[in-house]
Amino acid sequence: MSDLLAMPLDRLLATHACVGDFFDALGLRVDDGLSPQLPLGEWLDCQPDECFFDVGMERGQMLDHIRRLIVEVAAMEKARQQRVGSLTLIGGRDKAGGAEDVRLTVGAGEVVCIVGPTGSGKSRLLADIECLAQGDTPTGRQILLDEQVPLADYRTALDRKPVAQLSQNMNFVVDMSVGDFITMHARCRQGEDSAVSPEEVAERVIACANELTGERFSSAVSVTQLSGGQTRALMIADAALLSASPVVLIDEIENAGVDRKRALDLLVNGEKIVFISTHDPLLALRGSRRLVIRNGGIAEIIATSDKERQNLAYLESLDATLMGIRDRLRRGQRIEEDLPWQT
Numbered sequence: 001m002s003d004l005l006a007m008p009l010d011r012l013l014a015t016h017a018c019v020g021d022f023f024d025a026l027g028l029r030v031d032d033g034l035s036p037q038l039p040l041g042e043w044l045d046c047q048p049d050e051c052f053f054d055v056g057m058e059r060g061q062m063l064d065h066i067r068r069l070i071v072e073v074a075a076m077e078k079a080r081q082q083r084v085g086s087l088t089l090i091g092g093r094d095k096a097g098g099a100e101d102v103r104l105t106v107g108a109g110e111v112v113c114i115v116g117p118t119g120s121g122k123s124r125l126l127a128d129i130e131c132l133a134q135g136d137t138p139t140g141r142q143i144l145l146d147e148q149v150p151l152a153d154y155r156t157a158l159d160r161k162p163v164a165q166l167s168q169n170m171n172f173v174v175d176m177s178v179g180d181f182i183t184m185h186a187r188c189r190q191g192e193d194s195a196v197s198p199e200e201v202a203e204r205v206i207a208c209a210n211e212l213t214g215e216r217f218s219s220a221v222s223v224t225q226l227s228g229g230q231t232r233a234l235m236i237a238d239a240a241l242l243s244a245s246p247v248v249l250i251d252e253i254e255n256a257g258v259d260r261k262r263a264l265d266l267l268v269n270g271e272k273i274v275f276i277s278t279h280d281p282l283l284a285l286r287g288s289r290r291l292v293i294r295n296g297g298i299a300e301i302i303a304t305s306d307k308e309r310q311n312l313a314y315l316e317s318l319d320a321t322l323m324g325i326r327d328r329l330r331r332g333q334r335i336e337e338d339l340p341w342q343t
Contacts, residue, residue, distance in 0.1 A: 004067060006039045006040075008040075009036055009043050016070050019066055019069065019070065022066065028047065041063075044062060083271075086273075087105070088106075089106075089142075090144070092141035094295045094296040094297025095296035104291075106273050106275075108246065109271050110274070111264055111267070111276065112274070112287050113275075113287035114126070114291045116292060121293045129249055134149065134155075163245055164245035165249040166235050166239065175224055176222065177220050177222055178220070178222075186201040189243065189244055205234070208237035208266065210233075212237065213229045236253075240269075241266075246271070247272065247274075247275075248274050248275075253278065261282075285311070289303050321340060
């Protein structure tokens with residue numbers, strides 16, 4: 001980085017596209033008649049003082065910003081390429097102080113469901129995983145990634161966190177169109193050498209979201225106008241197709257109007273480690289294992305049996321019938337025929 005001042009401007013922009021975006025954001029023109037082979041230091045010296053005054057910085061500060069930007073983008077790219085093969089949960093204690101005798105390792109592409117009564121501590125468990133707890137939360141649990149203590153940056157730097165969480169209540173505060181919002185996220189997440197444009201990635205994410213929800217929406221609609229189900233579907237598609245986070249936490253998906261089976265298949269195919277808190281038997285039985293929470297602690301770990309998977313197929317057929325009835329009611333149709341369980 002010490003030879004940055006001597007690097008020709010055209011080579012700098014070709015190597016670090018983020019610098020060109022930075023100049024564009026500040027209104028600095030790189031095609032202002034100066035030779036593109038001019039070293040960065042000389043190019044900065046040729047810029048009028050007003051260019052720096054307008055953005056509130058001096059020439060030396062501009063160079064510091066460029067250096068930090070290159071370092072941060074390189075760190076984001078490194079984090080994007082990293083993979084987490086497993087997450088290990090080491091038990092702490094329940095609400096009464098009793099020890100959790102638990103050491104659970106979950107691999108990429110695996111779904112683990114968290115079940116228990118309302119208020120039992122399901123959300124607390126998700127919060128421990130989200131913050132990569134190291135015995136410093138009320139439960140005293142510890143989280144390892146690939147059997148190692150996570151780097152400090154993974155806990156504090158938002159751009160490098162390996163965990164994405166979809167909470168029960170999700171609201172947007174930025175008034176942007178869905179297309180612009182996802183395109184912006186794609187620009188932040190994609191590497192500089194990506195062969196697919198951010199706009200193309202956004203189209204894929206929105207199309208996928210529309211497959212998960214019964215209420216289709218266009219890329220032009222504002223994110224603040226999305227329904228709860230549309231919002232959840234968009235975030236699931238974003239987490240599966242665009243987010244670099246290898247661990248995904250979902251707190252209650254059953255009431256969001258989302259195709260649950262497709263949503264989980266999408267995340268599993270994306271080699272994500274998925275933890276989902278649920279009261280829905282269709283979801284609970286779809287996971288490879290389920291954690292039973294009582295009194296704030298993990299009371300049992302149950303592996304889904306072959307018989308339960310057979311029962312799941314039957315329950316899914318019942319659910320498909322109910323979903324069909326719901327759809328017909330939405331379209332104003334009557335339900336007057338004999339239903340399957342009446343014959």
